Amino acid sequence: xxxxxxxxxxxxxxxxxxxxxxxxxxxxxxxKFVAKQKGLVKxxxxxxxxxxxxxxxxxxxxxxxxxxxxxxxxxxxxMNDEETLAWIRRIHETSKWTTSVCNGSLILSAAGxxxxxxxxxxxGSFDLLASLGAIPTEERVVRQEKIVTAAGVSSGIxxxxxxxxxxxxxxxxxxxxxxxxxxxxPPFDTGSxxxxxxxxxxQIRAMLQAFAEKEPSM
Amino acid sequence: xxxxxxxxxxxxxxxxxxxxxxxxxxxxxxxKFVAKQKGLVKxxxxxxxxxxxxxxxxxxxxxxxxxxxxxxxxxxxxMNDEETLAWIRRIHETSKWTTSVCNGSLILSAAGxxxxxxxxxxxGSFDLLASLGAIPTEERVVRQEKIVTAAGVSSGIxxxxxxxxxxxxxxxxxxxxxxxxxxxxPPFDTGSxxxxxxxxxxQIRAMLQAFAEKEPSM
Numbered sequence: 001x002x003x004x005x006x007x008x009x010x011x012x013x014x015x016x017x018x019x020x021x022x023x024x025x026x027x028x029x030x031x032k033f034v035a036k037q038k039g040l041v042k043x044x045x046x047x048x049x050x051x052x053x054x055x056x057x058x059x060x061x062x063x064x065x066x067x068x069x070x071x072x073x074x075x076x077x078x079m080n081d082e083e084t085l086a087w088i089r090r091i092h093e094t095s096k097w098t099t100s101v102c103n104g105s106l107i108l109s110a111a112g113x114x115x116x117x118x119x120x121x122x123x124g125s126f127d128l129l130a131s132l133g134a135i136p137t138e139e140r141v142v143r144q145e146k147i148v149t150a151a152g153v154s155s156g157i158x159x160x161x162x163x164x165x166x167x168x169x170x171x172x173x174x175x176x177x178x179x180x181x182x183x184x185x186p187p188f189d190t191g192s193x194x195x196x197x198x199x200x201x202x203q204i205r206a207m208l209q210a211f212a213e214k215e216p217s218m
Numbered sequence: 219x220x221x222x223x224x225x226x227x228x229x230x231x232x233x234x235x236x237x238x239x240x241x242x243x244x245x246x247x248x249x250k251f252v253a254k255q256k257g258l259v260k261x262x263x264x265x266x267x268x269x270x271x272x273x274x275x276x277x278x279x280x281x282x283x284x285x286x287x288x289x290x291x292x293x294x295x296x297m298n299d300e301e302t303l304a305w306i307r308r309i310h311e312t313s314k315w316t317t318s319v320c321n322g323s324l325i326l327s328a329a330g331x332x333x334x335x336x337x338x339x340x341x342g343s344f345d346l347l348a349s350l351g352a353i354p355t356e357e358r359v360v361r362q363e364k365i366v367t368a369a370g371v372s373s374g375i376x377x378x379x380x381x382x383x384x385x386x387x388x389x390x391x392x393x394x395x396x397x398x399x400x401x402x403x404p405p406f407d408t409g410s411x412x413x414x415x416x417x418x419x420x421q422i423r424a425m426l427q428a429f430a431e432k433e434p435s436m
Contacts, residue, residue: 014398016230016238016252021232021371024263031265040269045242047249049269053259102399124398152399154375161405163342171418174408178422180232181320181340181370183409184402185358187379191390191401200389204396 001028001167004062004091007052008084010074010218014047014153015101016050019066023161026168032116036084042218044071056087057216061094063199066158069078069102069122072212080108084217087115099148101156108149109134118144122152123193124208138194157182180181219246219385222280222309223255224303225270227260227436230434232371232399233319237284240378243394244386250379252277254302258270260436262289265355266418274305274391282381286374287340289318290430297328307331315381319374327352336362340370341411350368375400 003023005016016033023029035041035052041051067088069075078084083200088111092098100108108114109132118140119134126136140151141159150159161182165173177183190196193205221241222381223234225368242311253259253270269307285306292352296302306329310316321343327330328351337352337360344354358369359377368377379400383391395401408414411423 011352012239013235017231017235019231020266024265031263033266038373043242045249046237047242048251048271051267053266063402067429110229127274137395150399151401154398154400154402157372158405165405174406174414175418175422177404177406177408178411179370180372181409182372182402182404183358183369183413184372184400185376186395186400186402187376187383188388188392188395190395190397191425193396195401196392196396200393200396204393 001063002028003031003064004034004059005066007033007050008078009039010070011068012045012070012153013043013050013158018156019160022176024181026164032059033065044074062091064097065091065095067100067107069104069106072208073214074216075103075106078107079161084137085111097158098145099150101150102152105149117147118142119149221247221249221283222252222277223284225251225268226296228262228288228434229286230288230371231261231268231403233286233374235376237378239255240394243397244382250277262352265318280309282315283309283313285325287322291425291432292434293321295340295434296325303329314363315366319368320370321359323367335365336411337367338369363365
């Protein structure tokens with residue numbers, strides 16, 4: 001399988017690297033990091049970089065497309081960039097699976113791929129996802145036909161393990177989970193808005209909303 | 219808090235990026251990616267890069283040092299590089315927490331920091347860890363005084379959340395977990411050698427052992 005992971009300035013690194021390392025652990029799949037321009041891509045924290053080894057012109061098809069997310073408001077740049085959206089549509093035409101992590105689903109929506117599609121996103125972006133024509137649903141990994149969307153940031157690991165299991169069988173999924181020692185023991189049980197204290201959820205929601213109202217500045 | 223994450227050729231990206239994104243989500247901590255030479259650092263898959271923004275000479279102290287791991291045999295290069303080990307010891311003298319993810323604990327051992335210390339590693343490296351003088355223990359996150367070691371690859375996320383909670387309080391730990399939507403739902407229950415089928419464990423162990431016997435070629 002050939003996997004294309006799209007990078008862009010303002011990306012959340014873990015959204016991309018979680019799926020990447022799951023796919024890499026198969027020791028079979030080819031993963032390419034692709035961006036509008038090749039070279040360094042700024043992280044949303046402004047404290048580091050990922051690296052795009054390929055530009056859009058160099059990758060014209062993929063078996064799996066992964067569109068990661070970012071801290072708000074950085075998704076606005078790819079959502080408003082016709083070249084980026086055209087590349088996503090082009091790869092989608094060739095893909096077996098078109099996927100997103102976190103609010104990467106907003107970018108898929110902007111590309112016109114989620115109209116009427118059941119999908120997820122970071123929990124803080126559900127209203128925006130709905131306004132773009134998708135049907136938000138509170139599950140960690142959501143699959144409708146060939147479109148698979150994952151919830152916030154860390155959920156890309158779960159999604160990628162599912163994709164490995166669907167393509168290569170349960171035993172390979174189990175093997176990859178063991179190689180990555182993915183036996184999570186989160187210190188708290190606050191990883192979703194359903195589980196976290198309501199006051200904390202509202203506080204984070206307000207913070208994310210304030211970020212979302214800014215203009216991207218990368 | 220100032221965090222230094224050490225990079226080296228052959229690194230497993232998720233070992234570094236899991237903790238990085240946890241720390242970044244505090245919106246308070248400064249994270250620096252540091253390597254012997256600044257610039258691109260090859261991933262163990264040979265399918266991409268991370269980027270070191272600083273070289274060893276530019277980072278002479280840190281509140282938290284993170285030494286990530288790699289696919290075998292790539293740890294051999296930093297373990298046999300006196301400049302790298304000297305830098306680790308130097309930062310350790312200044313640190314509040316000295317940490318590793320996956321077989322990064324082998325590198326801490328090579329630096330002489332784990333003699334008689336209760337520590338963990340990727341499950342496939344326990345024998346090697348013991349041979350270097352540490353006392354391997356089967357927990358996901360192991361703390362002895364200021365040394366905190368995490369198990370394989372994905373466990374760096376759990377470790378980093380603990381560090382955030384220890385330093386900034388439980389509420390901040392909970393908030394970061396919610397921001398990263400870290401409510402894991404692994405598709406299988408095979409993430410540790412205690413849980414995975416014995417035959418699968420032995421198969422992966424043999425594969426990792428065969429890798430470990432090679433010479434690093436990055």
